Amino acid sequence: MSTTNISTGDMGTGDKPRPLPIEPTRPFWDALAQHRIMIPRCARCRTWVWYPRPRCTGCLGNELTWTPVTGAGTVHTFTVTRQPIHPAFADETPQIQAIVELEEGIRMTTTLVGVEPPVVEVGMAVEPVFDDGPDGITLLRFGPAKGL
Numbered sequence: 001m002s003t004t005n006i007s008t009g010d011m012g013t014g015d016k017p018r019p020l021p022i023e024p025t026r027p028f029w030d031a032l033a034q035h036r037i038m039i040p041r042c043a044r045c046r047t048w049v050w051y052p053r054p055r056c057t058g059c060l061g062n063e064l065t066w067t068p069v070t071g072a073g074t075v076h077t078f079t080v081t082r083q084p085i086h087p088a089f090a091d092e093t094p095q096i097q098a099i100v101e102l103e104e105g106i107r108m109t110t111t112l113v114g115v116e117p118p119v120v121e122v123g124m125a126v127e128p129v130f131d132d133g134p135d136g137i138t139l140l141r142f143g144p145a146k147g148l
């Protein structure tokens with residue numbers, strides 16, 4: 001039996017919960033579909049604002065501009081999940097869940113791909129991996145940097 005998760009929606013990709021782009025995150029998801037990363041930045045104080053929200057976390061201004069970044073970063077921390085948090089993710093275990101710090105200083109929760117758990121270490125250089133889904137949603141994962 002399939003259920004719908006109201007926070008993420010069921011976008012028709014089996015039973016895996018999927019992101020449901022809504023304002024103010026829609027520009028982020030639209031950019032990912034084009035294999036680009038856009039992050040809000042304050043026009044007044046230049047603070048990068050992550051996660052997307054209506055006001056700057058530095059000065060509370062509302063002049064945020066979606067700005068392209070390369071996605072180059074490093075592993076800030078990680079854990080290896082061997083038990084799926086949802087039965088539909090059993091095919092993705094073990095899964096490396098990580099917080100990646102982009103060179104702009106913001107930290108994103110993500111998963112690492114293209115690398116085995118024993119190789120991952122804090123401080124490892126990573127680059128974006130665009131995971132296109134059949135529902136038109138692209139997930140932002142990260143893998144070992146091959147040189148940007």
Ligand SMILES: [Zn+2]
Pocket residue numbers: 042043044045046047056057058059060061
């Ligand atoms: Zn600001």
